[in-house]
Amino acid sequence: MTSKFLTEVQQKVVVLGDFSVGKSSLILRVSKNEFLEEQESTIGAAFINFSVNVDNKPNQIQIWDTAGQEKFRSLTPIYYRGAIGAIVVYDVSREYSFQTAKEWVEELKEKANPKLIIALCANKIDLLEEKKKLLKEKEYADENGLLIYETSAKTGKGVTEMFVDFSKNLPKDQGREIFNDDFFEEEFFNIELHNGEKKTEKTICC
Amino acid sequence: MNNREKEEEKEENQNTQQESKVQIEKSEWMSLIMKKHPDVLQLHETTLPFSNLTSFSTHIPSGKTEIKERIGGGMLIKLIMEYLHQNNLSKAAENLSNESNVSREKHYHAIDVLTLLLQMSITDIDNLWDVNFSKCVDINLDEIDEVVFFEERKTSLIIEEDDENLIDDIPLWDEPPDSKSNIIYVPQTTEEYKKIHAATLNKLIEKLTEPEEMDSKFIPIFFMTYQSFTPPGKLLYKLFTRYTVPNSLEKNFENKEEFEKYKKKIKFRTLNILKTWLDTHFSDFNQGLLEELNEFFKTTKGTDQRIFKDIKKLIDFKINNFHQSKSAIEIPPEPKVPKNIFNKNLSLFDIDELEIARQITLIDFEIFSQIKPAELLNCAWSKPKLKHRAKNVLELIERFNEMSQWVATKIIQRERVRDRVKILTKFIMIANHLFKLNNFNSLISIMSGINSSAVHRLKFTFEELAPKNTEIINNFKQLLSGEGSYKKYRKHLHQIEPPCVPYLGVYLTDITFIEDGNPDYVNENLINFSKRRLVYDVIEEIQKFQNVFYNLHPVHQIAVFLNKFPRIEKKKLYQISQEREPRGAKKNEIKF
Numbered sequence: 001m002t003s004k005f006l007t008e009v010q011q012k013v014v015v016l017g018d019f020s021v022g023k024s025s026l027i028l029r030v031s032k033n034e035f036l037e038e039q040e041s042t043i044g045a046a047f048i049n050f051s052v053n054v055d056n057k058p059n060q061i062q063i064w065d066t067a068g069q070e071k072f073r074s075l076t077p078i079y080y081r082g083a084i085g086a087i088v089v090y091d092v093s094r095e096y097s098f099q100t101a102k103e104w105v106e107e108l109k110e111k112a113n114p115k116l117i118i119a120l121c122a123n124k125i126d127l128l129e130e131k132k133k134l135l136k137e138k139e140y141a142d143e144n145g146l147l148i149y150e151t152s153a154k155t156g157k158g159v160t161e162m163f164v165d166f167s168k169n170l171p172k173d174q175g176r177e178i179f180n181d182d183f184f185e186e187e188f189f190n191i192e193l194h195n196g197e198k199k200t201e202k203t204i205c206c
Numbered sequence: 207m208n209n210r211e212k213e214e215e216k217e218e219n220q221n222t223q224q225e226s227k228v229q230i231e232k233s234e235w236m237s238l239i240m241k242k243h244p245d246v247l248q249l250h251e252t253t254l255p256f257s258n259l260t261s262f263s264t265h266i267p268s269g270k271t272e273i274k275e276r277i278g279g280g281m282l283i284k285l286i287m288e289y290l291h292q293n294n295l296s297k298a299a300e301n302l303s304n305e306s307n308v309s310r311e312k313h314y315h316a317i318d319v320l321t322l323l324l325q326m327s328i329t330d331i332d333n334l335w336d337v338n339f340s341k342c343v344d345i346n347l348d349e350i351d352e353v354v355f356f357e358e359r360k361t362s363l364i365i366e367e368d369d370e371n372l373i374d375d376i377p378l379w380d381e382p383p384d385s386k387s388n389i390i391y392v393p394q395t396t397e398e399y400k401k402i403h404a405a406t407l408n409k410l411i412e413k414l415t416e417p418e419e420m421d422s423k424f425i426p427i428f429f430m431t432y433q434s435f436t437p438p439g440k441l442l443y444k445l446f447t448r449y450t451v452p453n454s455l456e457k458n459f460e461n462k463e464e465f466e467k468y469k470k471k472i473k474f475r476t477l478n479i480l481k482t483w484l485d486t487h488f489s490d491f492n493q494g495l496l497e498e499l500n501e502f503f504k505t506t507k508g509t510d511q512r513i514f515k516d517i518k519k520l521i522d523f524k525i526n527n528f529h530q531s532k533s534a535i536e537i538p539p540e541p542k543v544p545k546n547i548f549n550k551n552l553s554l555f556d557i558d559e560l561e562i563a564r565q566i567t568l569i570d571f572e573i574f575s576q577i578k579p580a581e582l583l584n585c586a587w588s589k590p591k592l593k594h595r596a597k598n599v600l601e602l603i604e605r606f607n608e609m610s611q612w613v614a615t616k617i618i619q620r621e622r623v624r625d626r627v628k629i630l631t632k633f634i635m636i637a638n639h640l641f642k643l644n645n646f647n648s649l650i651s652i653m654s655g656i657n658s659s660a661v662h663r664l665k666f667t668f669e670e671l672a673p674k675n676t677e678i679i680n681n682f683k684q685l686l687s688g689e690g691s692y693k694k695y696r697k698h699l700h701q702i703e704p705p706c707v708p709y710l711g712v713y714l715t716d717i718t719f720i721e722d723g724n725p726d727y728v729n730e731n732l733i734n735f736s737k738r739r740l741v742y743d744v745i746e747e748i749q750k751f752q753n754v755f756y757n758l759h760p761v762h763q764i765a766v767f768l769n770k771f772p773r774i775e776k777k778k779l780y781q782i783s784q785e786r787e788p789r790g791a792k793k794n795e796i797k798f
Binding site: 012020 | 585587588589600603606607610611650651653654655657658659662688689690711714715716717718719722723780
């Protein structure tokens, strides 16, 4: 193992939620806004790794998103196992998806790592009437100790901010201990487009 | 039972046997089937009323006030009952009658005008298109009439129309010449041929059937992905139209000779493309489309009869060889069959792990190899509206979930640690064989059973596992980890030699990202062909694996065992798991 490995611990964050609540769009939005200059229509599957500086120390985060695999239900416990944070996404324009989000939160609280930091992400706020203020959702988040973010993957509003703020809320030193269940990569890459067309590095500094 | 009764029964049996030899009329045969299979009947009933709406509304336009006034609730029920009767669904009609207290008109002289009309229209339904068709033949077709003919039949060709297809459809021959508003190319690199970035459907079909060379992948990409922007019926219709070069174009040519030359080229190319389509994606053609094709050959006169013949031959060949292209050359390895294979109480422990893995793989591959490109377009598997298109994808996922739940159930059901270790070991060995057989779909399924919440928490069970088996589990965990979008697994997959059943989920994620990350249309109305090129790459990899078959012997008795997976529901299973090894329990409190 390299010395880099010892100083930087990569932390796993999973994105959960119903199909078509916009999980993949959130990731794509971050990668487009932050990592790609031209918005060419050649985006393949992407996953993101980034590092956030907290107290002058880098915090390496890898976001796991298995959008499209929602129906492989039996895989989900493995998927969130070893994660240090989970972002549960729902679609504000579909009441049903909030119910599913609640079920996710309950499952995580019951079965996942007890120290898991959970965030509720109210996505597609561009579709929401301005007067509505997500009171019910905020109350639910308060009661359950969740962070809450409002995003629009379509307009880009709040997306990068969410990932950065959420990362800052993650405990810095826990990654390895919790992650030991899974496998460590020795090399780090920041963002990789699956079709291999582009590989750029960027660090979000805060 | 006395002898006479036996005798009678025998006679009856013979009678029925004789009957079955007699050719049964189609209508009777249908009702027999319906009786035997209530589920088919139900399906038939639910969909029938929708299939022939056109004819009904031709006779009885709903907008007319006098008709509105005459059709009360009772009348509607009568109409529906009549309809059901006409289609041999008298039982359903009877139920309807009992529930609504409306009786069916049985005598023609007492019949309502509307009911009569309906009966007439029903008999017309089957002939409706034929009527139009014979009209065309009477007028002695010239090519312009063919266009009219296809225009009229257009509605019957286009079966499913998605919202996305509602984009303005200009008739093919009215499409203006190439410009930025109907076709955009990928900026030219060093490559010789042009690559289309985005274009209208008409332009794509033009390029498909033009002598001008496009990049070599254009045609395969088009046929693999076109169902994401247009249904097969519409494409067929467009190709017919393309074939029918209108004479009005002659004015664009120097002389008649030049025009005839052009016409010939287009016709030839179009037929060739049609042939390619039939050859490479025959399953796109349902019975209706094949009939349309037949009509086309019948009614089209000209010099292309020989190519028609070729195409018809190809169709015949495809129909007859549809189910038999899997003959292996080498003799498959001898299956490892247990001695008590015919025993009713055959258990998992009787069967060799390798053979279990083989039989699992044969069943998996059978489903996997059936997956059609259309199942993977537009994320059909996760959209309620398009689910019907993704039959095999959904079946494979269902099997995946059931199998892993079955694995977890089997382990949790054992009360004692040592029994759990025994069966866990069995599954690890099966998993190991699945790995060697390159069946990653079921390998991940079994691994997720072993790693499910209910099993994963059984600390004492895993402690008792042989170190070698723990190591196998850990190796698989690493290889199959979702980290870096399944980086390790992908790398491994590209190194193996097929046959293989890849893990479907990775492809579904890739396609989802491509779908969500790229718009379907560029500049509002141009089909984003670059996006389809990305989707093609994913599906092409899947097809590569679909084309190499496993050379293994199916063993029915074992396959039956691995086709349904008795299992306990997730929550209940977790509860039992907590009883087996309570949270924080000490070693001496556990049953070993």
